[in-house]
Amino acid sequence: MYIDPAAGSMILQMLAAGLVSVLALAKNVRRNIVLGIKSLFGRRESR
Structure with missing residues (x-):
């Protein structure tokens, strides 16, 4: 299966x-x- 280099780089990006x-x-x-x-x-300790 051949992938166009431009399309491949776009997919990678x-x-x-x-x-x-x-x-x-x-x-x-x-x-x-x-x-x-x-x-x-913090709320629990302040009570």
């Missing part, structure tokens, strides 16, 4: 961009979860 966005999203989600847990425990 799309995959790389998707991977970067997924990694950034995961980092943001993890940070939000950590912040939420910290705020919950």
